[in-house]
Amino acid sequence: MAASITGLLKPWTPRLFLVRWSRYNPYYLEPEPRKELYNIPETELTSEQKQERDLKAVRPIKAATNSATSSVFNDPVLSKFVNMMMRDGDKILAREILTQTLESLKRKQVEKYHKAPEGKKAEFECNPYAIFHQALENCMPVIGLASIQKGGKFYQVPIPLTANRRRFLAMKWMITECRENKNRRTLMYEKLSQELLAAFSKEGNVVKRKHELHKMAESNRAYAHYRWWQSCARDHLKRDRDETETEGGRDRDETKTEGGRDRDETETEGGRDRDETDTKGGRDRDQKIVGDNFYAGLGWSRKNLRVLTVRDRVETESKCNRDRDETETLKKWSRDRSRDRDRSRVLQLCHKD
């Protein structure tokens, strides 16, 4: 047996392949369906892209899914929505419903546009994709609740949500709202188009549900310190880069009254902070990673946040600095093989002697 990790990670399939828990060997690379990336001339490739291209020459590539297209009209958010709407694997029907929804949205808006007088025409947003994305944005919650057990009781603790989780919740709420709370006889595309238009103008039941979640989180903010884990730092960094203004603005609207309350809490927690002086430097660096803008917008100060240990800091920093998850997955994979590796190392040593 070869000694090195890469030797073990050659494209290998076991003789007996259990399909239920099967997954691709991490050696395989993801397929790239987007056409524009292949049209970049040699000179304009960055070093990263050159590396990837060289890697593709030697590594095998996973089979592309049925939904991967090189079409210019491909939208990953819409694909995700279709998958979430799908029942019993009937993607054709789910896609049909989505296209009918987009058509119905467009028809309503274009009709209003053509009937409106000249001055009012610009008010109507006719692009169904823009309406869809904006409506989804308006439905995405900023903060969520997690059920954490402390002292035998379960508390609903407010936690920050990752971008994926927010998007998932927005889509899930939209679909369940249209399936359950609407008239049974109306067709799904009609229900969806009505709800999307309402969400676009920040009305409707889904946006109401989001506001209710925010209110719950606000009312439970006393338990915020029960959260002991830190959310994925990279996600916050990315989110802060993308959405600083909009999020800050949105949160400022919702949490105007929180400033005074915040000041009371900081006084009581002053004592706790004095104990953890050794990680002060770490705390500052943590705050940078976690993202001041997000919490500042909520009216929470640093005092509310649980201070992390040194080991957490190191791990999160290294996560940010790493280019790819490859070494991590390799580590995970090789952990299974560690026994073999050790054994082979022992063998090597024996052979040397």
Next chain:
Amino acid sequence: MALRRLFTLRLRQTVAQVRLLHGSGCGQQLEEAAMEPEPRKENLNIFRTQENDPAHQSERHLGQYYTLPASQLNAVFPHGLPQRYQQQVKTFNEACVMVRQPALELISHLKTADYSNPAVRYLLYGLKGSGKTMSLCHTIHYCSTQGWLVLHIPDAHLWVKNCKELLPSSYNASRFDQPIEASNWLRNFRATNERFLSKIKLRQRYTWTKRECTDEGSPLGELVDMGVSRVKSSSDVVGAVLKELRLQAAELRESEGFRLAIAIDGVNSLWGRTTIKKEDKSPVAPEELTLIHNLRKMIKNDWCGGAVLATLSQTGSLYSPSSAYLPNELLGEEGFDCMDPFVPVPVSNYSEKEFESCYLYYLDRHWLQHPHSRTDEGKKELIFLSNRNPSVLERMCAFL
């Protein structure tokens, strides 16, 4: 008179292509205003024509859209237009029809035909979604503007399937009546041809029941009103109306100067099979239905002073394969023998010029909203996916 045409930035590329395709005889100068922020109100778009009268349209206007005025729309087409086109009219707030080769050919035949000879049958055929019904509607518009009497059966397939009420005919015991379909059709017929109803007088006395009868010499309008109000005998009324018109078509042409046009969409249903069942669950043959029986008599070319415009349609047809679109496949032997001789008019997918025109029209009406659909890449993808088929393109642009 040289007309100045101004175009916006995004139309520049398509204008270059269309300029080569359009052999415009007027010698108009096409100027591109790259820096012009908006086109002026009085400019003429390359895909529209101001010639709204089908009689004056010629090859010059091929590929261009002409507008049907809203007043005429309800009068001429209470029931004739395809479903998706009606939705489009509602959305765009205007009814625009493209001038295409099959419709122009049909109109030129109608202009040059001799109406003292027996009626000529014209048959529009083509692939699914290629524009047969719309060409037929264009021709019907021409006929109405010329003052013809138009008998438009919007979809003959609806008469041979999904019949809610089937009554045994009072006139002939072996046949069956369809009161609902017949009364609907009579209502729409009355809406289309108001002005003729008082002019045409009946030649025969019709007795409906022991107490009711329509006398000789009374206007056709009375008969039609009776058919609409007395739903039970409406199928026989339809038969009577068709018979009267057939008998009087030649004389009316000489005396009053108008001609008879019979437009049937989905004529292959007349000789196919039906899905209607009798009470003992045995299928009804098409000739056992009063409406179909009378229509078949109309299609026979034993009358003068008009024309029969027919369209084949696989979409609503029963027991025919979806790949069939040619006349002998869809009409069957019996149908072909009845229709023979006819003038076949093939309808094909959009040509490049027509596709350009359609694309520009959708852009103008703010229908293509996806940012990528306005690029070259998106346009190529549309051409590839739709194969320039009009209905497929329309459905695709609906969600883009």
